[in-house]
Amino acid sequence: MSHDCGGDHEEYEQRGTPAGDRSTVSKRGHASRRTVLGAAAAGLAGTALSGAAGAENGDGGDTVTIVHDLHSHSDIGEVGEPNIARYQATIRERLAEREDSVFLTSGDELGSSLISFYTEGAHKVEFMNDMGITAAGVGNHDFDYGIETAIDRFGASEFPWLNSALFTPDGEPLPNTERWRIVEVGDVTLGLFNVVLRGFHDITDYPDEYEARDPIEVSREMVDCLQREGADVIVLASHVAHETHYEIAEAVDGLDAIFGSHSHVTFDEAEIHHGTVISEIGYAYEHLGVMTLDREGGLVSWERVDLDEGIEPDPEFKARLEAQYDELDEEFSAEVGETEVELDASGAVNYARESRLGNLVADAMLDAGEDADVAFQNAGGLRTNDTYGPGTLTAGDVLGILPFANAVVTFEATGAEIRAALESRVDTLPEAPFGAQQGQQVGGLSYEWSGHGEAAIGEVFVDGEPLDPEGSYTVATTDYIKDTASGYDSFRGAEVLWQSSDLLGPVVMQYIEEQGSVAPEIEDRILRVDEDVGEQTDWSMAGGELTLWFDLPEEATGIDPEGFFALAPDGERFEAAGVEEDGGAVAVTFDGERLPELASGETPLRVFGGFDPDSEAYGYTDEDGALRELPVSAAYGTFVMKGSVTAPVDG
Missing domain, CATH: 2.60.40 (Immunoglobulin-like)
Known part of the structure; x- marks a missing residue:
């Protein structure tokens, strides 16, 4: 599918600004950053940004250095732990080292974390506005609080959000985003764009009537567009699965580099696949990527900077981080009960097998849902990758684990529909990069699953009785799982019988408060x-x-x-x-x-x-x-x- 790259463009300049502020933009002479976003919101397909940044360290202005790429899920970290203040100090240092450097991000900045439960990502935009971002790609978690909130957050940003693949029902790019961007870095014309993973509607609160285009199709279109706009080097700020990067590299000619990913993979060195450099450096605040390319798109150097406690945090960001927690400390620290056992929020555990935490959340939904027989919780809805207890559980603990704006609902489903939901969540070997997984936690049932070649569900029992394919069961889960989440298509058309007045996090808090002390056990609900x-x-x-x-x-x-x-x-x-x-x-x-x-x-x-x-x-x-x-x-x-x-x- 071909799309016009956009009509006439104003020329914009990236001035020689202080290190860390390289995304400051002005129209030659007077126009502000808001003028650029206003043009994008009005339907401008792309925006040109040019400037006079030179190059140091003997590069003669013929290189560009990509410093990347946050991917924080709106978290800012905590003092003493990997956090945004350490990250900011490292970014400023790396941008100051070379005049050919730009800082780029790849999405998942607005949701969902403990603080975003209260701010819906607004706090993260305030930090990002001062991080010297040249451009930010979009990701699925940027839409966790709905399309209107996402558009508002994009509009409040003092840097451009790149969005090449997402469109309104009328086929227009999302307001307050740009399809592509050109940046003049010394003698190198850098072209930037963004794609998102397939199945985008199934993993976030992105409306069905809005369009999400295939990443390979979009990449071909954008590379062609940016070549015609005169880009020397073309770079993709990516938010697709790790394995899709190799598909894109094989299918798209002229793409010089890809950074970012949806999969949280951390490379030890950059990879070059079919002539395209691929760089993935995992989750925010643990690592920073630094990739230098020449004007032909060739890899000159690559480094993964590992952030540790030896890094002196940026003092301004540290003070803001502390103030952010102080503001919400009373809400975070409120005690809701005790756990007698350790609760593990690790994704490696909750995607792969039954967990005590998963059983606790599923049992809370069973308790809340009127006459519910079974409960489902998607593993990706359990956040933090931390462990809790034995000991006190606070509101901050529970809301950090369950930060999403999801209500609990109940509805009727047949045994056949329940079996279909179980089967659709299984990831199989050999394709699954993290091994065979079943991707969910359950309550009220026990089932066998196999993840070799084709997903298979063996025996299933509900309350000790074999699952009846034609029988009717009351399911408790979240509205997100019922209406949106990947793998639960068999639940889509069911009529909602009951919906909680609170979101899932507070529902679980209430369950713990009523119990006083919880001790969920492994009960052979999920049998590999x-x-x-x-x-x-x-x-x-x-x-x-x-x-x-x-x-x-x-x-x-x-x-x-x-x-x-x-x-x-x-x-x-x-x-x-x-x-x-x-x-x-x-x-x-x-x-x-x-x-x-x-x-x-x-x-x-x-x-x-x-x-x-x-x-x-x-x-x-x-x-x-x-x-x-x-x-x-x-x-x-x-x-x-x-x-x-x-x-x-x-x-």
């Missing part, structure tokens, strides 16, 4: 199955112990003798008393008092246990064709096998 080995091959009863033999998976190189257990349909768990390898089989021994009775029922008793996978046997490779060492997920030290226990086991 890498290999189903079928029924027991043999059994014996001796001395009050039942020993069961199962075939080992062909892909196993060993077992985890500590990780075997049996599970009854009602969720009762029986730990194995002993586990041994026996040739190509594994012998699992249990206290035999009750297991024979359970195994003779209509629903088989299930046995689960860990095994070490043979990476070569699975043959999973990464995007470069290298063999992936298994297991990939940090939340699982092994793969999991499942066996079924059926008659003729008896006493």
Whole structure:
């Protein structure tokens, strides 16, 4: 699809401003920054920015250095921890080192963090206005508080937001954003644009009637546009998944460099793929990227700056950071209850397996929702990557974990629709970069899942009974999951039966307050199955112990003798008393008092246990064709096998 790059453009100058203020813009002579944004809001497709920045360190003005790229989710950090004051000091230092440098960001600045629960991202714009940003790309979390709030925040910014892929229902670029920008840096004409990830409507509060275009299509269009505008070097401020960068590099000629990402991947060195430099430096305040390109777009140098406690924070930003917390300290510090166990908000845990925190949030929704049978919480809705307790939980703790403006709702769904939602959330090997994951936390149900090749859901139980595909169940979840989140399409058309008057964060706070003390446990709600080995091959009863033999998976190189257990349909768990390898089989021994009775029922008793996978046997490779060492997920030290226990086991 072809679009006009825009008509006549005013010439703008990036003056030789103090380090850290390089985005200060003036029309040659008089016009203010607001004039530029006003033109963009009126439908200008792009804005030209030129200037006379020279180059130091022997570059002769023929290089451009890209300092990048925040991606903070509106967080500003805390004093003593990685924070925006350390980051600002490092940016100023790096911009001062070279006259050919610009500071660029790649999106996810307005939501969602503890402070943004109260400010809806306004606090972050106030900080960013003083960070010397030449241009900022947009990302999905910039729309967490709705399209109108995002447009207002873009308009309040004293730097341009680049948005090449998002359009109004009338096909116009979003107000207060620019499709592209040209910056004259010494003798180099730098062209900039932005793309966002596929499935944009499914991961943020972006209206269905607004358009989000494919990143490859947009990249081709923008590169063609910027070449015609005279850009020497073309750089993409990207907010797509890590693996999409390689697709773009292969499909788009003339794109010199990509920085940023949606995936929080941190490189040890820049990569060059099909002639395009790719730079990803992870999450804000931990790292800063510094990439120098020559006027042909070739990589001259690349550095990842790792920020630590040895960096002296910018004093003004430190004072503002402290004042920001002081302003909300009373709300943050209010105690809501106690947790007797550690609660883990790590994404690596909550995407991969059942967690105590996930169970707490799901149980709070079950408690709040009228007559709810099951509950769903998407793993991405649990933030901070921190741990809490044992000990006191504050309002700041809960709202930091659950900062989004989502209400709890209930509705009716069939068993088939629930199974579809479970299956659609599974990420599978070999494609999934972080290993097989199921991406959610649940309440009121227990299910098996597999993430190899194609997503698969095994047995599902609700309140100890097998899920009835044609049965009707009351689901409690958030309005975001029901109406927007990826993987929950089967819930979209359901009529809302009840909606909470409070958002999810306060709902969970109230649940904790009512309980006084909470101690959520792991209850086998989410059961990973890498290999189903079928029924027991043999059994014996001796001395009050039942020993069961199962075939080992062909892909196993060993077992985890500590990780075997049996599970009854009602969720009762029986730990194995002993586990041994026996040739190509594994012998699992249990206290035999009750297991024979359970195994003779209509629903088989299930046995689960860990095994070490043979990476070569699975043959999973990464995007470069290298063999992936298994297991990939940090939340699982092994793969999991499942066996079924059926008659003729008896006493």
